[in-house]
Amino acid sequence: MKTSVNDPFDVDICLRGLGNMISLIIDDVYEYAYVLTFKRSMKMYSKEFHDPDEVPVLDLAFFQNTGDLYVTNCAEANGKLVAYKLKLINILNIDEIHDFNDEVLDNEGDRYKPYYLMYKKSKSYKKLRQYYERLLVETIKCLFTYACVLTAQSYRVPSILRKQFNLPDDQCFRLLNTDDLHVQLLIELIIDLKKSLAELREITEKQLAKTIARRKKTKVEDQK
Structure with a gap:
């Protein structure tokens, strides 16, 4: 069943649906860390570690020691998401098995969820x-949307709230209800994930600069 902006707002259902979505994103980031690891830095073990579900890496600290900055970024971002989910579990006394098997909550968890890439190994x-x-980009946007929904206490979010997303960090949260604990926690997570995104883009820029410099050097040497 599709969700709609006209759905009646229930804060408990909304937050538990958010919890389900966060768990799916945690699993997705873990899959990226796993597949990236065994595509490059640990490629020699790719046959043994061929599937993140069938042959999982149980010690997530492993991903912070691969020497791959992209994998490290995945691991750190996942740590931030897990920390948030644990807070949500404690505050709402969430039974994850129950919530994942609840049709209403499962449907709610799909309301704003980011794009999920299937068949990662083929990429x-x-x-x-x-x-x-x-x-990361879509997750940050989803979390901001939830902060807007909780502020408006409605799925029909005023456009003035949504438009704040594109403002600088010191301005984009100013219309949100920061007296609401759950809005506060979402803002903290958004800020943390924006740091992860900025670091990720910095890694890419540095690697691109190195590649360009290496190509220029090779071209000069070939011309000698």
């Missing part, structure tokens, strides 16, 4: 990096 390392960046 190149470069494409995976680009899709991971897209996931």
